[in-house]
Amino acid sequence: MVNSSSMGLLGLRAYLSEFFEASLFLSLFTSFVGIALAADRGSIDLGHAILATLGAVLAQASVNLVNDYHDFRSGIDLETVKTPFSGGSGLVASGAITARGVLILGLTSAVVAALFGSYLGVVVTPVLLVLAAFGGLAVFLYTPLIVRIPMAAEPFVMLSFSFVGVGSYIAAHGSLEGLGTLVWVLLPAGMLAGIALLVNEVPDASVDARHGRRHAVIQLGNPGRVSAYYLAFEVLTYALLGIGVFWDGLSRLFLLPWVTLPLVILVTVGIRRYTDPHQYERVMAINSMSTVLYLALLLIASVL
Numbered sequence: 001m002v003n004s005s006s007m008g009l010l011g012l013r014a015y016l017s018e019f020f021e022a023s024l025f026l027s028l029f030t031s032f033v034g035i036a037l038a039a040d041r042g043s044i045d046l047g048h049a050i051l052a053t054l055g056a057v058l059a060q061a062s063v064n065l066v067n068d069y070h071d072f073r074s075g076i077d078l079e080t081v082k083t084p085f086s087g088g089s090g091l092v093a094s095g096a097i098t099a100r101g102v103l104i105l106g107l108t109s110a111v112v113a114a115l116f117g118s119y120l121g122v123v124v125t126p127v128l129l130v131l132a133a134f135g136g137l138a139v140f141l142y143t144p145l146i147v148r149i150p151m152a153a154e155p156f157v158m159l160s161f162s163f164v165g166v167g168s169y170i171a172a173h174g175s176l177e178g179l180g181t182l183v184w185v186l187l188p189a190g191m192l193a194g195i196a197l198l199v200n201e202v203p204d205a206s207v208d209a210r211h212g213r214r215h216a217v218i219q220l221g222n223p224g225r226v227s228a229y230y231l232a233f234e235v236l237t238y239a240l241l242g243i244g245v246f247w248d249g250l251s252r253l254f255l256l257p258w259v260t261l262p263l264v265i266l267v268t269v270g271i272r273r274y275t276d277p278h279q280y281e282r283v284m285a286i287n288s289m290s291t292v293l294y295l296a297l298l299l300i301a302s303v304l
Contacts, residue, residue: 034168036302052171055116065106083285115258162190188237203277253301263290
């Protein structure tokens with residue numbers, strides 16, 4: 001017989017698993033890039049940098065959790081094919097955790113993130129209040145509204161994560177000084193999240209369409225167009241880094257992420273040839289590896 005303490009421990013582990021999704025590395029790395037760039041331009045406030053990173057991670061976790069809540073309530077979570085990269089965690093559907101518990105955890109994360117953002121907005125600059133407010137919109141409007149607007153989901157996510165890098169830079173640096181030239185770095189870092197979302201939406205497109213979602217994979221209609229859309233955004237991230245280096249005087253180290261271009265070609269071909277969710281897992285894995293490597297190289301370039 002399983003005692004109550006063992007059941008409680010299993011429940012806690014399930015909620016922790018639901019909270020710490022692998023995608024959190026996107027906000028973590030993007031925030032680190034912003035902080036590293038601030039450090040390169042002078043001393044930073046470590047406390048403010050930590051609060052910015054925690055706020056970014058908590059805000060993303062909140063969006064993930066609220067999305068999982070809506071996916072269960074709408075029935076999407078019961079219909080999608082589960083892979084390590086798509087289809088949701090399945091923890092609510094399996095009964096390991098409750099939808100109400102996920103919603104409470106998501107709202108709690110949002111409140112704490114809002115407190116961090118508000119504090120930084122008061123002590124550093126009101127610009128951070130604006131960025132925090134945008135994060136709040138992402139929590140409460142992404143699933144009910146944004147994904148239902150044709151072609152809006154991926155650009156919205158790109159903008160959200162770009163704001164993570166910008167906000168982390170401002171919080172750590174203490175001002176907006178020097179931010180202009182760094183857009184060539186912070187924008188590509190944020191865009192990677194939206195691109196990753198696009199890649200992972202492919203297996204869920206038919207189910208999402210039945211439930212009223214209108215993200216790019218659905219609107220574009222076939223793997224060939226989706227692969228071209230993916231490639232266009234990927235090329236743009238590399239082009240922005242190139243502009244920053246050759247036109248705006250950034251260090252040539254910011255060209256390091258260009259070594260990931262062969263992985264982009266592999267993912268482009270994989271999307272174009274999509275037929276089955278489980279065979280497609282390899283493509284999503286390659287894209288995840290490419291994204292992590294790109295962000296890691298950006299971080300290295302920012303530190304050196």
